[in-house]
Amino acid sequence: xxxxxxxxxxxxxxxxxxxxxxxxxxxxxxxxxxxxxxxxxxxxxxxxxxxxxxxxxxxxxxxxxxxxxxxxxxxxxxxxxxxxxxxxxxxxxxxxxxxxxxxxxxxxxxxxxxxxxxxxxxxxxxxxxxxxxxxxxxxxxxxxxxxxxxxxxxxxxxxxxxxxxxxxxxxxxxxxxxxxxxxxxxxxxxxxxxxxxxxxxxxxxxxxxxxxxxxxxxxxxxxxxxxxxxxxxxxxxxxxxxxxxxxxxxxxxxxxxxxxxxxxxxxxxxxxxxxxxxxxxxxxxxxxxxxxxxxxxxxxxxxxxx
Numbered sequence: 498x499x500x501x502x503x504x505x506x507x508x509x510x511x512x513x514x515x516x517x518x519x520x521x522x523x524x525x526x527x528x529x530x531x532x533x534x535x536x537x538x539x540x541x542x543x544x545x546x547x548x549x550x551x552x553x554x555x556x557x558x559x560x561x562x563x564x565x566x567x568x569x570x571x572x573x574x575x576x577x578x579x580x581x582x583x584x585x586x587x588x589x590x591x592x593x594x595x596x597x598x599x600x601x602x603x604x605x606x607x608x609x610x611x612x613x614x615x616x617x618x619x620x621x622x623x624x625x626x627x628x629x630x631x632x633x634x635x636x637x638x639x640x641x642x643x644x645x646x647x648x649x650x651x652x653x654x655x656x657x658x659x660x661x662x663x664x665x666x667x668x669x670x671x672x673x674x675x676x677x678x679x680x681x682x683x684x685x686x687x688x689x690x691x692x693x694x695x696x697x698x699x700x701x702x703x704x705x706x707x708x709x710x711x712x713x714x715x716x717x718x719x720x721x722x723x724x725x726x727x728x729x730x731x732x733x734x735x736x737x738x739x740x741x742x743x744x745x746x747x748x749x750x751x752x753x754x755x756x757x758x759x760x761x762x763x764x765x766x767x768x769x770x771x772x773x774x775x776x777x778x779x780x781x782x783x784x785x786x787x788x789x790x791x792x793x794x795x796x797x798x799x800x801x802x803x
Contacts, residue, residue: 500525501551503532503543503558509719511672513650516726517555519544521577522624524783526686528577531676532559533669536648539568540592541667541676542723545580546626552581553588566592568645570652573664575696576614576625578723583607583629588777594631595645597656598638604631617697617793639665644668649768652676655715659705660694666712673721674719674727680708682741684722685776691741692776693748694724695794702749702798709742729763753796766792 500520513534521528521544530552533539538561540552556563566589571579574596582594582604596604603610607628615622639645641656645667653668659681667676675681683692695702712720713735720728720737730737755765766789773788775781 499690501548501554503555506531506719506721506727507558508727509673509731511674511719514669514672514721515555515672516721517552519532519551519727521545521548522621522783527532527621527779527783529721529723529725530555530581531721532556532561533650534559534561535650537567537646538565539570539645539647539650539652540566540585541570541572541652541721542578542586542678543569543571545577546581546584546628547624549584549626551589552585558686563589563678564591567662568592568595568647568652570595570645570667570676572666572676572680572723573597573661574603574610575661575679576610576628579604580625580628580676583631584626585760586631586635587629593635593637595637595639595652596638597654597663597665601636601638604628605633605636606630613698618788619786619789628679629670641665647703655711657708657711659701659703660696661699662709666708668715668717672719674721675715676715676721676723678723679771681712681720681722681738682744682753683724684720685730685779686726686728688776689768690776691737693744693791695745695748695791695798697790697794697797700794700798701767701801702745705745706742709738713738748794749790749798751791753799756796757797762796 503515505513531541555737645652770789
């Protein structure tokens, strides 16, 4: 999949759906945005904002005029998912931004979100764009059980707060698919491998495992990962998602064991960062930064559990 190209999603029986690789963090196959060419055209996820013009160009390629876009939906407010929402809203004057209610105020005034992100991602901040504030009257707040009507598609909202309390996933019944946000982990298509995501400061293992159960109950044919891309699971959704649950449990156990061995949290963070290896299309820098961030989140969870 080429960066910035609107790639039609053919997994399962999906229709009207395109995936765009935004080239997030200067890395291929890391950050995806989805375009739904529905009766009410929609974007799901928005990336970090740095390459938002690529999304607009992909819309042009698909044939979605900027003034015709009606919905910009984000699974949660972490800036790798919602950072481009304000920039896209400014470019698409008739689109409202649909966001989980618990995080909505942070898109109206993103200053605290920016501060927290800088602390979490460290020197990777250079890959981000400063998010554009979104006018309150263009925000639509979402709750568990809500539906976004797109005409021939709908997005059903399911709370998934384990990764972050402001996270939801979007079920698209017409495509028998779910936009997973970070609730199903990070999919590395080149390796056909699922990896953990456990960022600070709200990662909660038990709740993440409940979110896996939520996805298993939906039982989709296709998982649409923000990181990264569509994955057809067919009748094996339960097993595929259980694999992620196992990955999460083993990851937290590994961090706990290393903490017990080293007795110093910064040493634990550096251990996992130094031992991270490039994953699929990810560069070494991206892999190390991801490992350090996930380690800090797992350590924070262990503190809270204790």
